[in-house]
Amino acid sequence: MLALNIISKSLTSPATKSAVNLQILRWRRKPRWVPVAKSKQFRIPSRPVIIEDEQIELKRLFNNYRTQMKSIKRHIVERFVASRAITTDPKDIQRIFDEDFARCNKINDEWNADIKSQRIKYFENALEENVNVAKASLQKRKELDQIKLEEAERIVAEQKELSKTFITADNIDEAIEHALANPVDYNFAVDLDGNKFYHKKT
Amino acid sequence: MLSPASGTGRFYRKSAKIIRFARHGCANRPFFHIVVTERRRTQKMPVIEQLGTFDPLENEHNEKLVSLNLERIIYWMGCGAHISRPVDQLFGLSGLLPIHPTLYMTAWRNRKEIENQAKEENNESATKT
Structure with missing residues (x-):
């Protein structure tokens, strides 16, 4: 049934019109039309052996269990029905x-x-x-x-x-005179010891 | 596609419901949701509601973890939902319902096997000495 479903889906769906994506699933080991193997044809599976004492005990247990379950289920159902009772x-x-x-x-x-x-x-x-x-x-x-x-x-x-050292309108003449009187010459070279050499021609 | 825990399954009011496992693990890693569905639905179909989980593989503390939404379980049992046998056994172990007889059976069979093994070991040690 599953295989049939897959076939029908794959055939009807527009994406897979070819049977390339078709994958058949099988639940059994053999396909349905393959018969029983010759070696297994007359095999009779062995029945489980249950000891008589065990069987009696199991019967008793199962009887008890069924009785208890019946009463429990009935009780639960009754309670459920009572809880849903509608009054007019x-x-x-x-x-x-x-x-x-x-x-x-x-x-x-x-x-x-x-x-x-x-x-x-x-x-x-x-x-x-x-x-x-x-x-x-x-x-x-x-x-x-x-x-x-x-x-x-x-x-x-x-x-x-x-x-205090600013040059203002009052002392500007003085400052100019001072500057003219003391020209500063920055045109010197310095050696590694920091000695300055002015206007020295080599 | 996964459906939300509240469930998206459509159902008829009077149809037969069942509380059962739905396997949600992957290969070699089973993990079960305890769900209520219509009985005729297959396992992977959307469920009406998820009622719990069950992890059958032990965790680091050697425990198998189960979670149950007891309120909703009682509700659905009240609606007359059936319960599958494995879930019945689980409910019995959790104390909600009486313990299932098959559990007693496996228990006494395991006990017997252990006793037999111990006897054999004793015999072997006796013959060796």
């Missing part, structure tokens, strides 16, 4: 509905109370955490400001120190 009495329906509602409502209330306590705790923690974070950031900001101020003051002091 409106009072009963209302009662079942109320009971179910009360049960669900109780569970819901429990969950709500639990979530409420969790929420209160969460918000308390969150507020505390936020305050702490704000305090920490404020402290950090103050420290940064202090550092910046110190840096600025240091730069200002440095510049003040330097400003």
Whole structure:
């Protein structure tokens, strides 16, 4: 049957119209039309030997087992049927509905109370955490400001120190005269010991 | 293709159901799902529902692991599902149902074999000395 299915599928499917992909499956060792082997033709398989005591014991056990299973199954089926019993009495329906509602409502209330306590705790923690974070950031900001101020003051002091040597409009003539009077010659060579050699022609 | 554990098998309400194994291992590695299907379905067809698993090869602690969804098993038994013999034996060992007589039989046969082996060994040692 399986082989037949595969054949019919492979023949009808558009992808494999040729029989190249056809693979015939066989459940038995032999094809159906091959007869029983000559050597096995008159073979009689040996029957299992069961001791009489064992057989009696097995019979007893099986009888017990079947009885027990029958009662257990019946019990389970009855319980199942009872659990699915449908009532048409409106009072009963209302009662079942109320009971179910009360049960669900109780569970819901429990969950709500639990979530409420969790929420209160969460918000308390969150507020505390936020305050702490704000305090920490404020402290950090103050420290940064202090550092910046110190840096600025240091730069200002440095510049003040330097400003004594600046050339301004007041002393520019003096500076020019000084520069003209003391020309600096950078045209020199240096040896490995650092000695300078000016205008030395070889 | 594997079907999900909840099962995709279609079934008629009044058709005969059965709780049985479906082999899901590969070559030389058996692994069984305990499933409920229509009785006439073949093993690889989609099942109505998977009710458990059974690993027949021992693990490192020399245990064969079984898992059962007892609630659903009871439900399907309540619906009148049949139970195949190997699964019956497994349920018996798990304590859900009474122990299957074939298990008692194999047990006493094994005991007897062990006794016989011990006797033979004793005899051999006696003849040697």
